[in-house]
Amino acid sequence: MTAAEVGGAGAAGGPLRLGTRRSPLARAQSEMVAERLRATSGRAVVLVEVTTQGDVDRAPLRQIGGTGVFVAALREALLEGRVDLAVHSFKDLPTAPAPGLVLAAVPPREDPRDVLVGAGGAGLGDLPVGARVGTGSPRRAAQLRALGLGLDVVDVRGNVDTRVGFVTSGRLDAVVLASAGLRRLGRHDEVTDVLDVDQVLPAPAQGALALECRADDDATAQACAALDDPAARAATTAERALLAALEAGCSAPVGALARPAAGEGGGLLELVAVVAATDGSRVLRRSVRGDEAEAAELGRRLAAELLADGAADLVADGAPAGSAAAGAGGGSLGGLPAGGALDVAPDAVAGPDHGGAAAAPPVEPPPTRPPVDTPVAPVLPDEAGTPPLPIHPSSPALRPAGTPPPGSQPPPGGTSSTRRTPGTAQTPPADARGSSSQESEA
């Protein structure tokens, strides 16, 4: 890095201290932002690792407060002046405002869609009835189940390495992840299918980053401003306003995506959202269009319509992981009882994934190897606490020749017009094995 011009405007004259968690994804995201900041501001930027309770405590993540602990620790470091800037996966941020902090920038968004990493290059359409598909997100689970493909949705947790490892090791037929995470980790070539947003909507703000700094730190805010992308900010504003208005958390079965809508002169936004029962038995899907300048209002309006459709019941349904999902026959890895979860690495990717697992204590996966994670992925105590399954992050074993990674196309333009599809009731395929569905996470 080049310490071109340390100091500058305000700050202490030293380098900009960017607080980051130590997970591979968090570090990758932070480094990307740091690089951009160095280029645009000419200031030196250093990464400062912030250890969170979630990284240290061996207790299951959900017992120490869920993903919120990661965000909370970074914010605490900010407020205490230990770091000047924090980079969050936007979808993991609570919708409630953080006193004393500001959203300094929303950089250009990465592909917001969910993707599939399937064994043998399998895409969604290749999966047979009963195929075991892993995800820990109620949002993904609900939408996958609602597809009616007879998939056996298995509750999994952990960072990208861990989750992809379930497929590599043959324990699962596929896992669903955020395209953005894999891309930022340079692992997009492992993707075997990109889930169409008409089937599975991503979590609000998925694929976007949020740069946060102290409200009174003008120098840092100014440096960050250069990275802000108005389009990404508008879209995420709409999606998160919807989430907030639904009073749903990051683990609720709520998907949303705002995209530029075709129209004269631009400035139009189309917001599509889904609220689903985790067992896939009910799906509320609606969309609205409006002025990009009124993004938040768009989100609130769509939320109001969904609430009028009965969304509140479904949102509440998202919480107890052991109930709805298990009741629907949600399977789990390694022959674990239904409702069991593979809880391994609540790492960078652990966000909204562990939706409301509070009720369902993690079922220990069959002891396999020592909890040694890959060198790249520091083993979080939490993941160490639960014997991880074999982890082979970069194993290309997944992709058989001739299966090009399909994840390259950008999100389809304006797919859904202002159409509303209230209450698409679908019965989850109740196969004999008692579990069929898929999911999508927040």
Ligand SMILES: NCc1[nH]cc(CCC(=O)O)c1CC(=O)O
């Ligand atoms: N659930 C946690 C999480 N938080 C952010 C990402 C990916 C990056 C992003 O969405 O910006 C992920 C992993 C995933 O959902 O697969």
